[in-house]
Amino acid sequence: MTNLHQVSIEIIRQGQADSGGYVASPTFSQYGFSWLRDGTWTAYAMQLVGEHASAAAFYRWAGATLMRYEAEVEALLKKLAAGEALVETDFLPTRFHLDGRMGLDDWPNFQLDGYGTWLWGLVKAVEGGVIDAAGWQALRPAAALTVRYVGALWQFPNYDCWEEHRDHIHPATLSALYGGLMALRSLDPSLVDAVLPAAIRAFVMQQCVAEQGHFMKFLGNSEVDASLLWTAVPYGLVTVTDPVFQATLAKIERDLHVPAGGVYRYAADTYFGGGEWLLLAAWLGWAYVELGRHAEAEQIYHWIENQALPNGEMPEQVATHVLDASYLPYWEARWGTSACPLLWSHAMYLILGSRLQEVRS
Numbered sequence: 541m542t543n544l545h546q547v548s549i550e551i552i553r554q555g556q557a558d559s560g561g562y563v564a565s566p567t568f569s570q571y572g573f574s575w576l577r578d579g580t581w582t583a584y585a586m587q588l589v590g591e592h593a594s595a596a597a598f599y600r601w602a603g604a605t606l607m608r609y610e611a612e613v614e615a616l617l618k619k620l621a622a623g624e625a626l627v628e629t630d631f632l633p634t635r636f637h638l639d640g641r642m643g644l645d646d647w648p649n650f651q652l653d654g655y656g657t658w659l660w661g662l663v664k665a666v667e668g669g670v671i672d673a674a675g676w677q678a679l680r681p682a683a684a685l686t687v688r689y690v691g692a693l694w695q696f697p698n699y700d701c702w703e704e705h706r707d708h709i710h711p712a713t714l715s716a717l718y719g720g721l722m723a724l725r726s727l728d729p730s731l732v733d734a735v736l737p738a739a740i741r742a743f744v745m746q747q748c749v750a751e752q753g754h755f756m757k758f759l760g761n762s763e764v765d766a767s768l769l770w771t772a773v774p775y776g777l778v779t780v781t782d783p784v785f786q787a788t789l790a791k792i793e794r795d796l797h798v799p800a801g802g803v804y805r806y807a808a809d810t811y812f813g814g815g816e817w818l819l820l821a822a823w824l825g826w827a828y829v830e831l832g833r834h835a836e837a838e839q840i841y842h843w844i845e846n847q848a849l850p851n852g853e854m855p856e857q858v859a860t861h862v863l864d865a866s867y868l869p870y871w872e873a874r875w876g877t878s879a880c881p882l883l884w885s886h887a888m889y890l891i892l893g894s895r896l897q898e899v900r901s
C-alpha cells in the first residue's frame with residue numbers, strides 16, 4: 541500500500557522551488573504559482589511533520605517577496621491618505637511567480653485572506669522553532685508591512701478565498717486577518733495595535749451573523765461556506781463551542797458535507813461542477829478533533845486517503861457527487877482536468893493526520 545504520509549511529503553518537496561516558494565499544483569495549467577494561502581498551509585504541514593527547513597524556506601521566500609513590493613504598499617497607503625480612488629492594480633496580488641515576481645495576468649488578485657494566513661503561519665513557525673530569533677528579526681519588517689497593508693484595507697470588499705465574489709465582505713477572510721493579527725500580537729505586541737483585531741472581530745460578530753444564528757457566506761448572503769470553519773479552527777475568532785460556530789458547523793454539515801464523504805465549498809458552487817474538496821474535508825475533520833469527535837475525524841481521514849490516485853497524488857476535488865455536472869465539461873475544455881496533485885490537499889491531509897496522531901496517543 542502507498543504510504544500517503546511519505547508520498548505527501550515527497551510531493552510537497554518536489555513542488556518547492558529553490559526560491560522557497562511552493563507551487564500550488566505542478567501540473568494544472570493555472571496553478572504554476574505560489575499563493576500565500578496555499579503556501580502557508582503547506583509550510584505549516586511541513587512544520588508539523590518535522591520538515592523545518594522546507595517550512596522556513598517558504599517564510600523567507602514570502603517575506604522577501606513582500607518586501608520587494610514595499611514601494612507599492614507605500615504608494616497605496618499614500619493614495620488612501622489623500623482620499624484618491626484605488627484601482628485594481630494598486631493592490632498586492634494573491635499569488636506570485638515562484639521567483640517572487642508579480643504575475644501580470646488579470647487573475648482575481650485582490651484577496652486579503654492569504655495575508656492573514658501568512659502572518660498566522662509565520663508566528664506558528666517562530667513559536668515552533670522553525671524560525672530562530674535572527675530569522676524572526678529578518679522577517680519582522682515583512683510582517684510589519686503586512687499589518688499596515690491589511691490594517692488599511694480590511695473594510696474593503698475583496699475576492700474570497702475561492703477567488704470569487706469581488707464585491708463582498710467575507711467573514712472567513714476577516715477571520716484569517718483576525719487570526720493572523722492576534723497571533724502576531726501575542727508574539728510581538730508592538731507590531732499590532734489591539735484596536736485593529738478587536739474592530740475586525742466586532743464587525744464580524746455584529747454584521748456577519750445570519751438571522752438563523754450562523755455566520756454567513758458574505759455580507760448579505762445567508763448561505764454558509766465551508767471556509768467559515770476557519771472562524772474557530774484555527775483562527776479563534778470564536779471558540780468551537782460558541783453557539784454561532786455550532787450553528788455554522790451544523791449548517792455546513794447539513795448543506796455541504798456528503799454523508800461518509802467530502803465537503804463542498806458552498807451549495808451554489810459550479811467550479812469543475814462543484815465537487816467535494818479534500819482540503820475542506822480535512823478542515824471539518826480538524827474541527828471534529830477540536831470538539832473531541834474523534835471517530836468522525838478518523839472517518840474523514842480515511843475518506844481523504846481513499847481519494848488518492850494509486851500513485852498517492854491527491855486532487856483538489858473529486859467529481860463523485862458534483863453539484864452541477866453540466867459545468868464539468870465547461871471547465872475541462874477551458875483549463876483541462878481538475879488540479880492533481882494539489883499541494884494544499886496534501887498539506888491538509890498531513891495537518892489532520894498530525895492532529896489525529898496527537899489525540900490517538
Ligand code: BGC
Pocket residue numbers: 564571575577578701702703882884
Ligand atoms: C482556489 C483557491 C486556491 C487556488 C490555488 C483556486 O481554485 O479557489 O483557494 O488558492 O485555486 O490552489
